[in-house]
Amino acid sequence: MSPTKRCMEYQILKTPTEESGDSSREDHNIATSPGETDNDTIAEKEEKIASTENMVSPADLKTRHLGFTRTLFLVVCGAMIGTGAQFGYALGVMNAPSEVIKNFTKLIYYRRYNSTLTDHRADLLYSTTISVIALGGVLGGLLAGPICDRLGRFDDKGFLIRMIMGFQGFGAVAGSLYITEIAPLQVRGSFGACFQLFMAMAIMLAQVLGLDIILGNDRLWNYLFIVPIGFSLLQIILLVFAYDTPKFLLQKEREQAAERALKWFRYEKDNAIVQAEIREMHADLNNLKTNSTKITLQDLLQKPLLRKCLLISSMTHVAQQLIGSNVIFYFGDVILARTNLPYEFAPYASLSFGITYLAVAVTLVFILDKVGRRSLFLYGLVGMGVAAMGIGVTILKSKSIRLYHMIFLNIFSIMGHAGFFALGPGAIPWVITSEMFFQSERAYASSFAIIANWLTSFVVVQSFIPLFNAIDSILFLIYGGICMGVFLLSYLLLPETRRKIPEQVQILVAKGTVYKAKHQQ
Numbered sequence: 001m002s003p004t005k006r007c008m009e010y011q012i013l014k015t016p017t018e019e020s021g022d023s024s025r026e027d028h029n030i031a032t033s034p035g036e037t038d039n040d041t042i043a044e045k046e047e048k049i050a051s052t053e054n055m056v057s058p059a060d061l062k063t064r065h066l067g068f069t070r071t072l073f074l075v076v077c078g079a080m081i082g083t084g085a086q087f088g089y090a091l092g093v094m095n096a097p098s099e100v101i102k103n104f105t106k107l108i109y110y111r112r113y114n115s116t117l118t119d120h121r122a123d124l125l126y127s128t129t130i131s132v133i134a135l136g137g138v139l140g141g142l143l144a145g146p147i148c149d150r151l152g153r154f155d156d157k158g159f160l161i162r163m164i165m166g167f168q169g170f171g172a173v174a175g176s177l178y179i180t181e182i183a184p185l186q187v188r189g190s191f192g193a194c195f196q197l198f199m200a201m202a203i204m205l206a207q208v209l210g211l212d213i214i215l216g217n218d219r220l221w222n223y224l225f226i227v228p229i230g231f232s233l234l235q236i237i238l239l240v241f242a243y244d245t246p247k248f249l250l251q252k253e254r255e256q257a258a259e260r261a262l263k264w265f266r267y268e269k270d271n272a273i274v275q276a277e278i279r280e281m282h283a284d285l286n287n288l289k290t291n292s293t294k295i296t297l298q299d300l301l302q303k304p305l306l307r308k309c310l311l312i313s314s315m316t317h318v319a320q321q322l323i324g325s326n327v328i329f330y331f332g333d334v335i336l337a338r339t340n341l342p343y344e345f346a347p348y349a350s351l352s353f354g355i356t357y358l359a360v361a362v363t364l365v366f367i368l369d370k371v372g373r374r375s376l377f378l379y380g381l382v383g384m385g386v387a388a389m390g391i392g393v394t395i396l397k398s399k400s401i402r403l404y405h406m407i408f409l410n411i412f413s414i415m416g417h418a419g420f421f422a423l424g425p426g427a428i429p430w431v432i433t434s435e436m437f438f439q440s441e442r443a444y445a446s447s448f449a450i451i452a453n454w455l456t457s458f459v460v461v462q463s464f465i466p467l468f469n470a471i472d473s474i475l476f477l478i479y480g481g482i483c484m485g486v487f488l489l490s491y492l493l494l495p496e497t498r499r500k501i502p503e504q505v506q507i508l509v510a511k512g513t514v515y516k517a518k519h520q521q
Helices: 005-010 016-032 038-055 070-081 084-092 098-113 119-131 132-151 158-164 168-183 187-208 221-239 246-251 255-266 271-291 297-302 304-322 325-330 332-337 341-372 373-397 404-423 428-435 439-471 474-493 501-513
Strands: none
Touching: 005 132, 005 158, 016 255, 070 084, 070 168, 070 187, 070 221, 070 255, 084 119, 084 221, 084 325, 084 404, 098 221, 098 332, 119 132, 119 439, 132 158, 132 439, 168 187, 168 428, 168 439, 187 221, 187 341, 221 332, 221 474, 246 255, 246 271, 297 304, 297 439, 304 325, 304 428, 304 439, 304 474, 304 501, 325 332, 325 341, 325 404, 325 439, 332 341, 332 439, 341 373, 373 404, 373 428, 373 474, 428 439, 439 474
């Protein structure tokens, strides 16, 4: 169906409140109109009801209160422990014991080659060790789309593959899809923000365990890398009795399994409520079968509207890395050292970054469905841009002004950078990608976006040390400029997806006027 036809159809759609109000007024007029028989009245009522049912999409029906049940809490914890927590722990585990790891590398190099490894080469090897994880994420992202469509969002095989091979890209895609498809529409954004919440908790855990008084010392640092195995085992234990998503089960024509899954997720005993939601899902799937064919990655790239949505989604993921978000957690000790902070204090100063990130991530879960995705993403970009420039200025000034207040200003700037990242750019790309596409398009779109994310992460992390050594504080001024450039692009292109079905979001994108407030309503 073309974007123009979709726009024309949605111009005649009404909100649930308006529909109910119009229906009551029409019923009243029909019942009181003179000269009409009872049979004519009944026939006209049935005709109007039928036409209304054909005109209103399933997502426009009156919503019910669907809260955060115990079973949903269990599933979210299980899914995010093995995806968001894995991602966050990998992000934060290398920073605190960085000098210990570099010294170990130099020692091994000397024993093997009877030669001394220079500090410059040790830094490059350390950067490669950190960035190579992104290549595993790319491979996981490539496999995630086909596997999710074939085996489902939740499948023991899929989670075991991710646990054994460590494909974090697979977990990021599968976990986000799974949570999005089981979440009630009213709190879908909050569920999506749980990925970042568990990521923040895992970063904090990695930073604490990496302190020299716990595991970040010469004797115990290698045990830091055993912890993720516990995440995977805990995920399997929590999800062993969980179901796949009802939408996926209906897509595979497993009606009874879908009903059982929905009852379990909603913790709902009223069969009428469950059947009503199942009918909505059926209507949604029937619309997809009627108006579209099976979507492949080639279709996403060839069809103009889908390609535009894919580029917008990928832009947010690429921007998430280009603005220097991950270098704060990977190379926090290196950045702090430029302001003359002694190495032994750097891991403890880095705790403030993790605490700030976690505090904002917790707050985001409660405000994401109230404020909106677009606004938070834009606010976060502005704050990160200012904070990045603050980091650059404090590093620059610390060369001529060797005072401790420059160290504190640098720490506060990094805390601001981490906090504003958690407010928008850290979580919104994962939520936006899931909400912009229909179920048949979502797996491949998410895979494409996560590949773009990981490739950009590899380039940024691998090049950080050489660039930082070459241009010093100017690098963070460049990060600040990139934030402002991404802000402009996002203001012009990024649609608001809060409480909208994918078709409504794609219509906003097709109009090309997402920056106008009236089109965001």
